[in-house]
Amino acid sequence: xxxxxxxxxxxxxxxxxxxxxxRLAESDDRIVxxxxxxxxxxxxxxFKAKWPERLINVGIAExxxxxxxxxxxxxxxxxxxxxxxxxxxxxxxxxxxxxxxYSNANVKLVGISSGMAYGELxxxxxxxxxxxxxxxxxxLPVIAPCDAIETAAAVEWAARYPGPVFLRLSRVGVPDLLSxxxxxxxxxxxxxxxxxxxxxIANGTLTxxxxxxxEILAGQGIEARVLNMATVRPIDVExxxxxxxxxxxxxxxxxxxxxxGLGSAIAEVVVAEAPVPMKILGVPxxxxxxxxxxxxxxxxxxxxxxxxxxxxxLINRKAARAA
Amino acid sequence: MQPNDLERIAQQIRRRDLQAVFxxxxxxxxxxxxxxxxxxxLYFRVLRLWPDQPKNPDRDRFVLSKGHTACALYxxxxxxxxxxxxxxxxxxxxxxxxxxxxxxxKVPGVETNTGPLGHGLPVAVxxxxxxxxxxxxxxxxxxTGDGEMxxxxxxxxxxxxxxxxLGNLTLIVDHNRFQQGAxxxxxxxxxxxxxxxxxxxxxxxxxxGNAMSEVVPALERRGARPHCIVAHTNKGHGISFxxxxxxxxxxxxxxxxxKIAMAELAEDLR
Ligand SMILES: Cc1ncc(C[n+]2csc(CCOP(=O)(O)OP(=O)(O)O)c2C)c(N)n1
Ligand SMILES: [Mg+2]
Numbered sequence: 001x002x003x004x005x006x007x008x009x010x011x012x013x014x015x016x017x018x019x020x021x022x023r024l025a026e027s028d029d030r031i032v033x034x035x036x037x038x039x040x041x042x043x044x045x046x047f048k049a050k051w052p053e054r055l056i057n058v059g060i061a062e063x064x065x066x067x068x069x070x071x072x073x074x075x076x077x078x079x080x081x082x083x084x085x086x087x088x089x090x091x092x093x094x095x096x097x098x099x100x101x102y103s104n105a106n107v108k109l110v111g112i113s114s115g116m117a118y119g120e121l122x123x124x125x126x127x128x129x130x131x132x133x134x135x136x137x138x139x140l141p142v143i144a145p146c147d148a149i150e151t152a153a154a155v156e157w158a159a160r161y162p163g164p165v166f167l168r169l170s171r172v173g174v175p176d177l178l179s180x181x182x183x184x185x186x187x188x189x190x191x192x193x194x195x196x197x198x199x200x201i202a203n204g205t206l207t208x209x210x211x212x213x214x215e216i217l218a219g220q221g222i223e224a225r226v227l228n229m230a231t232v233r234p235i236d237v238e239x240x241x242x243x244x245x246x247x248x249x250x251x252x253x254x255x256x257x258x259x260x261g262l263g264s265a266i267a268e269v270v271v272a273e274a275p276v277p278m279k280i281l282g283v284p285x286x287x288x289x290x291x292x293x294x295x296x297x298x299x300x301x302x303x304x305x306x307x308x309x310x311x312x313x314l315i316n317r318k319a320a321r322a323a
Numbered sequence: 324m325q326p327n328d329l330e331r332i333a334q335q336i337r338r339r340d341l342q343a344v345f346x347x348x349x350x351x352x353x354x355x356x357x358x359x360x361x362x363x364x365l366y367f368r369v370l371r372l373w374p375d376q377p378k379n380p381d382r383d384r385f386v387l388s389k390g391h392t393a394c395a396l397y398x399x400x401x402x403x404x405x406x407x408x409x410x411x412x413x414x415x416x417x418x419x420x421x422x423x424x425x426x427x428x429k430v431p432g433v434e435t436n437t438g439p440l441g442h443g444l445p446v447a448v449x450x451x452x453x454x455x456x457x458x459x460x461x462x463x464x465x466x467t468g469d470g471e472m473x474x475x476x477x478x479x480x481x482x483x484x485x486x487x488x489l490g491n492l493t494l495i496v497d498h499n500r501f502q503q504g505a506x507x508x509x510x511x512x513x514x515x516x517x518x519x520x521x522x523x524x525x526x527x528x529x530x531x532g533n534a535m536s537e538v539v540p541a542l543e544r545r546g547a548r549p550h551c552i553v554a555h556t557n558k559g560h561g562i563s564f565x566x567x568x569x570x571x572x573x574x575x576x577x578x579x580x581x582k583i584a585m586a587e588l589a590e591d592l593r
Contacts, residue, residue, distance in 0.1 A: 037470060039504045059473035059511030060440050060502060087439055120349060120415040121423035124390070124438030290415060290422040 010173025014043040014112060016148035017169055020155040021080060022047055025054070028159070030078040032056055036065045041171075042082040042112050062087045066095035070105040078106065078159065084118075085111030085127035085168060093133055100164045101137040108158045113171045114144070115205060115255030116283075119292035127168075128283050132260025134166045135233040141186055142232040144168040144262075146207035147177045150230055153184035161186070170205050170255070172293050177208055177228065187234040195223035198311050198318075199243035199250045203230045203262055206253040209297070212304035217311055224311060235265045237273065244274035249314040253281040253302050255293075277317040279310055324368050326535040332402065333363040333535070337561055338588050339398045339411060345581045347394075347415040349423070353571040354468060355395035357499040357556035360533050361542075362387075362399045365464060369542045374404035377431040383461050384434050384450045388443020389468040389497065390424040391573075397421050397430070405432035441474025443467060444494060448480045451492035451549075464542070466495040470502025473511050478523075484549040485524030492549045493542065494525075497532065499558035501569050520551040532556040562587055 025031040025047065032054045033047050039057060048055040056072070058065045062083055069081040081088070088111050089096065100107050111130055118125035134142045143158075143165065145151040151169060158165040177192060192207070193214050200210040207228045214224040225247050227239055243250055250270060252263035263280030270278055281302050288296050297303070301310065324332075336359050344350030366372070370383040387396045394414055401408045406420075413419035420429040424438030435446045447465035454461050467477065484492055496516055500507055507513060517527045526546050530537040532554025541552045558572070559565030562584045576584055 037473075037503045037505075037510060041503075057504075057510055060470050061473045061475060061511070063475060091439060118423075120347075121391075122426065122438060124424050124436065289417070290419045291417040295417055 008175035010175055011148040012171055012173055013145060013148050013151040013169050014171055016151040017110065017155055018043040018046060020152045022050065024156065024159050025051065028078065030076065031159070032072060032077050032079050034058065034065055034069050034072065034079050034081045036060055036062050036083045036087065038083050038112065041084060042110070044082065062091040063095050066092040066109070067099050069107045070095070070099035070103060073105040073107045078108075080108045080110055082110040082112060084125070085114035085130050086125055089127065089130040089133050096134070096140075097137055101140045104139050104163055106162060107164050109164070109166045111166065111168045114168045115170055116288060116293040116296045117171045119296060120290055122290065123287040126288060128256045129260075130168060131232050131254070131256050131262060132264070135260075135265060140164050140166055141234065142166045142168070143230050144204035144232065145230050146203055146228045147174050149176055149178045149180060149182050150184065150228075153182050154230065157184040157186065168204065172205050174205055175208055177211065187231045187236050189227040189229040189236040189239040191225070192228050193224065193226040195225040196247050197222045197224060198315050199225040199227060199247045200253070200307070200311065201227045201229050201243070201250060201262070201266060202253045203228060203232070205255050205297075206302065209302055209304050209307060210253060213307035213311065216304055216308040220308075220312075222312065222315065229262065229266075232262050232265055235269060237269050240266055240269045241273045244270055244276045248276050249318045250276060250278045251281065251307070251311050251314055252279070253307060255297065256282050258282040258284050277314050277321065279314055281307065281310060326539060329363050329367055329535045329539070332367055333360050334588060336363060336395065336398050336402060338585065340395050341562075341576070341581070341584055341588065343394050343398065343411050343414045345576055346412070348575055349415055349573070350394050350575065351391040351573050352575070353501065353558040353565060354389060354497065354499065355392045356560045356562060356565065357532070357558050358389070358392055358466060358497050359395050360535060360538055361466065361495055361497070361554060362395055364535060364538045364542055366399050366403045368539060370464070371461065372403070374432070377405060381459070381461055384447070384463040386434050386437065386443040386447045386463070386465040387425060388437050388465055389440070389471055390437030390443075393421070393423060393425045396425055396433070400430070400432040403432075406430065440468065440471040441476040444477050445480040447492060447494070448484050448487070448489065451484070451489040452487055454491055455487070455489065462491045462493065464493045464495065466497055468502070469496055469498045469500065469507055469513060469516070470510070472496060472513050472516070481520065481523045481525065488547065489549045490545070490547045494549065494551045495532075496551065496553050497556055498553050499556045501558045501567070501572065503572050505569055516553045524548060526550045527553060529553045530555065533560045
């Protein structure tokens with residue numbers, strides 16, 4: 001995606017995560033961090049320096065890491081279990097199901113460098129299945145914040161919430177989209193831009209691409225509504241139904257497979273409650289070729305201009321239905 | 324091929340690997356330098372292979388379980404004739420076959436896809452079991468990192484290999500004493516590795532994995548039980564400022580460091 005002249009500052013949301021975690025840990029000594037040889041990639045160096053005994057590094061052993069997290073919670077601690085999202089979710093899936101979700105253990109799972117953040121390292125290191133894997137599990141809220149502000153707010157919320165949480169973070173820089181002082185509400189989308197012609201819904205690294213697409217559309221006389229939907233489960237049924245009824249077309253985009261992720265969760269609501277033309281953008285069910293995260297998002301039709309094209313196609317479908 | 328020739332080839336592979344990582348601006352150079360002597364001995368002396376028939380059913384199998392050091396494997400495979408040597412220049416470039424972890428559906432000579440640690444050894448156990456079941460004479464070799472051995476899946480496979488009596492299986496542990504973020508001893512120490520494998524019913528050799536004269540005989544050893552080579556190596560071997568420094572797990576040299584490193588690797592080339 002090409003940068004404009006006055007591009008806003010981009011933030012790595014991992015920094016907001018650890019700054020918030022360290023602030024909370026000052027006053028809550030139940031908080032511990034658990035990781036898998038990922039102190040650096042989870043940005044836990046500062047936490048480790050302050051509280052070496054509260055940083056539990058189990059080594060390269062994700063199944064053990066998640067099990068240990070469940071045990072720490074049982075023992076009265078508040079563990080934030082952090083690891084690269086593909087290994088945290090993929091490798092330890094059954095531990096997440098049985099030890100965390102089914103046991104309803106108060107463990108915060110933090111998937112780092114999710115989506116295609118690891119770009120050139122290839123499909124083994126891409127985490128574009130995690131929404132699908134996590135959102136089928138009962139008891140487990142699934143959250144992908146869109147910027148540093150929402151990341152900080154979600155971490156604060158998760159620490160207070162008395163149950164398991166899956167937080168999905170990236171490492172790819174994103175601009176601030178929400179306003180300072182934003183409070184996170186589970187299952188509640190944020191209206192970032194009003195409009196009645198079509199609704200664009202995204203989360204994580206895709207929300208700001210949707211905002212750019214909406215600007216392009218505005219230049220063509222199309223008013224797109226933009227919703228940031230960080231919570232994939234429980235999904236915001238009300239916002240989806242209103243979007244369907246009031247704009248008549250929904251376009252979703254995510255740094256995830258088009259199978260089983262945010263778009264699928266939204267489609268489940270649209271089909272049941274208010275059927276309208278819809279399109280799901282994402283990785284179209286393939287293992288990605290070599291390339292950086294930004295390159296691959298463009299490659300899979302999620303450059304803002306292409307998102308805008310997809311929105312116009314949807315609007316035409318809506319019009320054809322009405323005719 | 325004699326140890327002297329193998330050393331020369333290893334040095335050439337080190338230089339090409341360093342260049343590829345420098346030009347791509349990414350890679351896992353520390354674990355590549357520690358493993359290259361063993362890769363060289365395997366591909367230029369020990370493994371029975373046909374580069375023009377990469378799927379020949381009688382070939383020996385090699386699995387690079389520490390898939391993050393893929394670049395070293397690509398350079399070795401190219402030098403051995405599995406792919407064009409000039410293709411190395413595409414490492415990590417958009418749409419290249421050579422991404423950060425090896426892909427068996429794209430790169431000839433790669434047997435199975437690795438990248439998530441702790442996958443190669445179970446697959447290698449399956450390969451060795453297949454050869455045994457069919458009375459085939461080909462052998463299976465697999466290389467893991469030492470940090471990688473913290474993954475529980477390896478220990479499930481180690482038990483299975485002993486139970487199946489897989490004398491046709493060789494596991495090489497690249498024991499460079501460092502993982503991604505720290506030394507093994509400061510993370511989850513596995514050393515000493517030898518008694519653990521012996522307790523699980525394996526034959527074990529312990530060697531200097533950066534000395535060709537020790538690497539070759541260890542790889543050629545044959546016995547009735549599965550064989551583990553604990554290869555004592557240096558992470559970043561051959562480049563003084565990288566050696567045994569944890570940050571060189573995946574750091575990339577700057578232009579000046581690149582020059583120094585190349586000069587150091589050139590010195591030994593006779
Ligand atoms: C399942 C899994 N967890 C974490 C990682 C991230 N990772 C890549 S390399 C590495 C360290 C590996 O250390 P070691 O096995 O000792 O390899 P070497 O020293 O030979 O590079 C880690 C943690 C991974 N690739 N797979
Ligand atoms: Mg190591």
